[in-house]
Amino acid sequence: MGLVSRDRDFTAVGRALATPARSVFLNLLLDGTRRPAGELARAAGVRASTASEHLSVLVDAGLVTCEAHGRHRYYALAGPHVATALEALGTLAAPAPVVGYRLSRHAQHLARARFCYDHLAGHLGIALADAWVGRGWLAGREVLVLTDSGADGLQATGFDVDDAVAARRPTTRACLDWTERRPHLAGALGAAVGRRFLEAGWVVRHRSGRGLDLTEAGTAMLREAWGVTLAEPASDDAPATPARVASRA
Amino acid sequence: MGLVSRDRDFTAVGRALATPARSVFLNLLLDGTRRPAGELARAAGVRASTASEHLSVLVDAGLVTCEAHGRHRYYALAGPHVATALEALGTLAAPAPVVGYRLSRHAQHLARARFCYDHLAGHLGIALADAWVGRGWLAGREVLVLTDSGADGLQATGFDVDDAVAARRPTTRACLDWTERRPHLAGALGAAVGRRFLEAGWVVRHRSGRGLDLTEAGTAMLREAWGVTLAEPASDDAPATPARVASRA
DNA sequence: GGGACGTTTCGGCAGACGCCGAACCGTGCC
DNA sequence: GGCACGGTTCGGCGTCTGCCGAAACGTCCC
Structure with a gap:
């Protein structure tokens, strides 16, 4: 100890980040999914061989892990710390160049609800954070610290708060969305919430895409539990207030 | 709005980070100082011409700003957001290769007290955070949120809390040291604290180096105000408890 | 076993990049 | 004005690396 250099080697x-293909890969994996090499190659517009080389660079850099499954190899982010760091870097990075694509519809969907590695994000994530700050369950405005009443309330709603508190990761962490400017809940508790939402069927992963669909059950649950209503996806733009929260302390 | 891609281009x-010389530059600037091109060149072990090219890359990437002063050109980090992002990236990056150097002495000095862009870090920063958490001035263990009593207490001690709260930046932010594993106070309030420590002469920048020296006045002030004592720099290694805090709630 | 398929490895090519020394520019000083 | 000095620009050199197609490997399925 004390012998290690204090400086970091960013090289x-x-x-690892310095090429377009790898940047695309990371963006795709940033929602916490594992994806086979071929899919990543197609998404980045490079041949399988090229993608393979890129992926091994990411693995060597410790950003990504590889898991063999049958004749597929699934790649995923190496852990929450990678997601956290990339998310912080996103502050500096420019929005990715918009490829032709039917982007608009896609982007709207993502803006509404998605996973940010292991926790809920998009309008859904923000609405939850707002609601819980409103009831005094989370404190610190931009920082989202769990209060005692919050621990009780969330536990009562069925989230595994004890596990989250005991975890080695920070219990709560505020994750600032790049496009919206409001924080949503990350950290061990954020992950627990995300897990529960999936298990309970309140959200389901959109088939063949990133992004989440809020189910009927989920919609009802949000309204009844915390008076949270998300703007309908069918509606046009709803830029100013993406979600409305009924109970505001 | 809504039209921008949600993904980020990390390319x-x-x-900008992908070369040794530029990594060295950023590490040097990470303490918030501005340095002339020549000094940076010497530190990285490259010719002035090479350094100049590197620096223009960093400027183009928006990580660094350049300010002409006489026949010198001073380079500095482009802002707190850059420091924050790099600090987050440090989690992923390996410790920088140790160059020959008389590193040990140097590193010890840095470990004791230094600036992390605009706020105090090192054992000093950690000791302050510990002390203030102990008195209930900061809450959230790993997260360091300012409490009401904390606002009163710090204001009374002469820190400009009102300004910090009013600032556009987050009031408090926990900055996790890479080598130590404990957080210290960053954000607008952290910057205000750092500024005051310099102005009041409690710390002075170490001549020709990074790192801070705690003055007699600073030592006395720490002890009287919060019962904080930093281990003497003359002593050998003091790894386990870098600082001791008297009053623990 | 044979064939399809996902993936990696290899060789080769072209472009990008880091480095340097030399030349150039502007400022400060005598 | 003349010179020293900090800094940038330019041309050139060698290396690295991103890309591809071809070939090899392993798995699944008939």
């Missing part, structure tokens, strides 16, 4: 991480 | 930032 390796930098190299 | 540019990645490229």
Whole structure:
């Protein structure tokens, strides 16, 4: 101890991020999914061989892990710390160039609800954070610290708060969305919430895409439990207030 | 709004970090100082011409700003957001390779007290955070949220809390040291504290180096105000408890 | 076993990039 | 004005690396 240099060598991480294909890969994996090499290759517009080389660079840099499954190899982010760091870097990075694509519809969907590695994000994530700050369950405005009443309330609603508190990761963490400017809940508790939403069937992963669909059950649950209503996806733009919260302390 | 891609292009930032020389530059600037091109060149072990090219890359990437002063050009980090992002990336990056140097002495000095862009870090920063958490001035263990009593207490001690709260930046932010594993106070309030420590002469920048020296006045002030004592720099290693806090609630 | 398929490895090519020395520019000083 | 000095620009050199197609490997399925 004390013998290690205090400075960090950004070279390796930098190299890993420094090419368009790898940047695309990371963006795709940033929602916490595992994806086979071929799918990543197609998404980035490069040959399988090229993608393979890129992926091994990411693995060597420790950003991504590889898990063999049958004749597929699934790649995923190496852990929450990678997601956290990339998310912080996103502050500096420019929005990715918009490829032709039917982006608009896609983007709207993502804006509404998605996973940010292991926790809920998009309008849904923000609405939850707002609601819980409103009831005094989370404190610190931009920082989202769990209060005692919050621990009780969330536990009562069926979230595994004890586990989250005991975890090695920070219990709560505020994750600032790049496009919206409001924080949503990350950290061990954020992950627990996300897990529960999936297990309970309140949200389901959109088939063949990133992004989540809020189910009937989920919609009802949000309204009844916390008076949260998300703007309908069918409606046009709803930029100013993406979600409305009834109970505001 | 809504039209921008949700993904980020990490390519540019990645490229900017991807070379040893630029990594050294950023590490040097990470303490918030501005330094002339020549000094940076010497530190990185490259010719002035090479350094100049590197620096223009960093400027183009928006990580660094350049300010002409006489026949010198001073380079500095482009803002707190850059420091924050790099600090987050440090989680992923390996410790920088140790160059020959008389590193040990140097590193010890840095470990004791230094600036982390605009706020106090090192054992000093950690000791302050510990002390203030102990008195209930900061809440949230790993997160460091300012409490009401904390606002009163710090204001009474002469820190400009009102300004910090009014600032556009988050009032408090926990900055996790890479080598130590404990957080210290960053954000607008952290910057206000750092500023005051310099102005009051409690710390002075170490000549020709990074790192801070705690003055007699600073030592006395720490002890009297919060019962904080930093281990003497003359002593050998003091790894386990870098600082001791008297009053623990 | 044979064939389809997902993936990796290999060789090769072209472009990008880091480095340097030399030349150039602007400022400060005598 | 003349010179020293900090800094940038330019041309050139060698290396690295991103890309591809072809070939090899392993798995699944008939």
